[in-house]
Amino acid sequence: MNEVHKKMRGRPRKEAGDREADRRALIAAALAILNEGGVTALTARGVAERAGTAVGSVYTQFDSLELLRLEANAVTMRQLRDTLAGALAACPSRETEARLLCLADAYLAFAGEHHAAWAAIFERRTVAAPDTVQADIAALFGILEGVLRDGGRLAEAAIPVMARALWSSVHGMTYLADLGSLGPLGVGDVRPMIDALVRAAVRGFSAD
Amino acid sequence: MNEVHKKMRGRPRKEAGDREADRRALIAAALAILNEGGVTALTARGVAERAGTAVGSVYTQFDSLELLRLEANAVTMRQLRDTLAGALAACPSRETEARLLCLADAYLAFAGEHHAAWAAIFERRTVAAPDTVQADIAALFGILEGVLRDGGRLAEAAIPVMARALWSSVHGMTYLADLGSLGPLGVGDVRPMIDALVRAAVRGFSAD
Numbered sequence: 001m002n003e004v005h006k007k008m009r010g011r012p013r014k015e016a017g018d019r020e021a022d023r024r025a026l027i028a029a030a031l032a033i034l035n036e037g038g039v040t041a042l043t044a045r046g047v048a049e050r051a052g053t054a055v056g057s058v059y060t061q062f063d064s065l066e067l068l069r070l071e072a073n074a075v076t077m078r079q080l081r082d083t084l085a086g087a088l089a090a091c092p093s094r095e096t097e098a099r100l101l102c103l104a105d106a107y108l109a110f111a112g113e114h115h116a117a118w119a120a121i122f123e124r125r126t127v128a129a130p131d132t133v134q135a136d137i138a139a140l141f142g143i144l145e146g147v148l149r150d151g152g153r154l155a156e157a158a159i160p161v162m163a164r165a166l167w168s169s170v171h172g173m174t175y176l177a178d179l180g181s182l183g184p185l186g187v188g189d190v191r192p193m194i195d196a197l198v199r200a201a202v203r204g205f206s207a208d
Numbered sequence: 209m210n211e212v213h214k215k216m217r218g219r220p221r222k223e224a225g226d227r228e229a230d231r232r233a234l235i236a237a238a239l240a241i242l243n244e245g246g247v248t249a250l251t252a253r254g255v256a257e258r259a260g261t262a263v264g265s266v267y268t269q270f271d272s273l274e275l276l277r278l279e280a281n282a283v284t285m286r287q288l289r290d291t292l293a294g295a296l297a298a299c300p301s302r303e304t305e306a307r308l309l310c311l312a313d314a315y316l317a318f319a320g321e322h323h324a325a326w327a328a329i330f331e332r333r334t335v336a337a338p339d340t341v342q343a344d345i346a347a348l349f350g351i352l353e354g355v356l357r358d359g360g361r362l363a364e365a366a367i368p369v370m371a372r373a374l375w376s377s378v379h380g381m382t383y384l385a386d387l388g389s390l391g392p393l394g395v396g397d398v399r400p401m402i403d404a405l406v407r408a409a410v411r412g413f414s415a416d
Contacts (some may be wrong), residue, residue, distance in 0.1 A: 025229075026336045031393075041282075054381070058307075067318050084394050089272075092249040093334065119332075121389075122337070122384075122387060122389065124327075124387065125308070125387070128388070129388065133266055134391060135402065137302055137389065137391045138391045138392070139410070140274035141390075156384045158404060160393070161393070161397070161400055161401050161404050162401075162404050162405070164381070164384075164390050164391075164393050164397075164401055165377070165381060165401040165404055166405070167384075167404040168279075168377065168380035168384045169373070169377030169380050169381070169391070169405060170380075171384060172376035172377050172378075172379045172380020172381070172383065173329075173373060173376040173377070173380070174382065175376075175383075176330075176372075176375075176379060177376075177377045179330060179332065179333070180333070180336070180337065180409055181329070181345065181367070182345075182349075182372050182376070183342060183346045183349055183372075184346070185368070185369070189369070190225075192369055193369050193370075193372055193373040193376070194234070194245065196366060196369050197370070197373040197374070197409060198376060198410065199413055200370070200409040200412030200413055201405060201408040201409045202405065202407070202408075202412065203411065203412035204408030204409055204411035
């Protein structure tokens with residue numbers, strides 16, 4: 001873009017680098033709002049105010065508020081991935097069962113510490129997640145698949161299925177306990193539940 | 209209440225039987241709306257119109273719209289309980305693994321057939337569930353606990369924990385697949401995931 005072009009448009013258009021910076025600022029603002037108040041607190045006006053831009057810039061950068069939310073969720077997922085990778089590196093055992101429980105503990109702690117942003121990941125969406133977000137989801141499962149592969153007890157084809165089954169299980173226990181949907185069992189009972197299920201499942205791998 | 213009392217109040221108060229009938233009509237209306245459009249479709253005005261009453265009657269009968277929603281959810285949970293009990297009775301095998309998979313299949317089918325009402329059960333709530341709703345939740349887990357008890361592989365104290373762990377796992381897989389949160393795996397992959405996890409876990413019971 002040259003000076004003449006800028007003048008023709010009436011006001012200077014932003015350079016690509018500026019647009020990317022604006023985009024990142026909007027995502028960071030959306031993430032901060034999600035962390036504080038969850039999905040119900042997320043509005044285009046609130047994001048714009050927090051990012052110090054006009055409301056219109058939200059819709060210039062994102063096709064919808066929902067897509068901005070999905071991008072903010074992707075940041076949370078990358079934080080979760082880093083947390084899980086760190087927990088796995090710090091896990092004192094090389095046994096599959098212990099490594100899965102190290103991951104589960106890190107997941108539980110993350111859900112507690114980033115509660116509103118974590119819950120926001122699981123809100124319903126009406127549009128497909130962008131490819132980059134799909135890649136972030138795949139990277140999360142990749143950590144769990146690596147542990148199962150290292151364990152050497154499952155056929156390669158069974159690994160993605162079991163990784164998602166275990167992931168969903170730990171998520172299901174965490175989420176339902178958080179909702180208060182497990183009857184007399186609550187958040188404090190999640191760790192023993194995860195422990196019981198993971199230990200039984202891993203023993204079951206061995207029995208193949 | 210006597211005739212003099214009624215006159216003092218300006219208009220006749222409803223008898224207890226009528227109030228109970230109104231209450232049931234409002235719950236039925238709320239459930240129909242949840243089945244059609246989920247939680248976002250539920251409004252006091254919509255419920256009242258559907259039940260053929262004034263909006264005020266919603267708040268005469270229930271402290272909040274949310275409490276009405278919890279009562280409607282309880283109806284869905286009782287339908288789910290009947291579905292699961294029926295599936296278990298019809299299950300051709302007496303093996304623990306097969307019986308758990310009969311229950312999981314029935315759960316998956318119910319979630320598909322009553323999708324919006326099923327998803328409404330897992331919406332966040334801001335008030336405690338009434339005792340009657342807690343009892344409905346306990347009855348659901350009771351079915352699963354019975355299967356584990358019949359299997360004779362788990363200590364009595366371990367049964368409620370494992371029942372909720374398996375329940376949450378199947379729920380987590382169903383819910384995340386439904387959300388599109390399992391990467392390349394989708395709703396059609398839930399059954400193989402449940403199968404893999406339940407088989408491994410039950411083999412793990414046996415290895416105790």
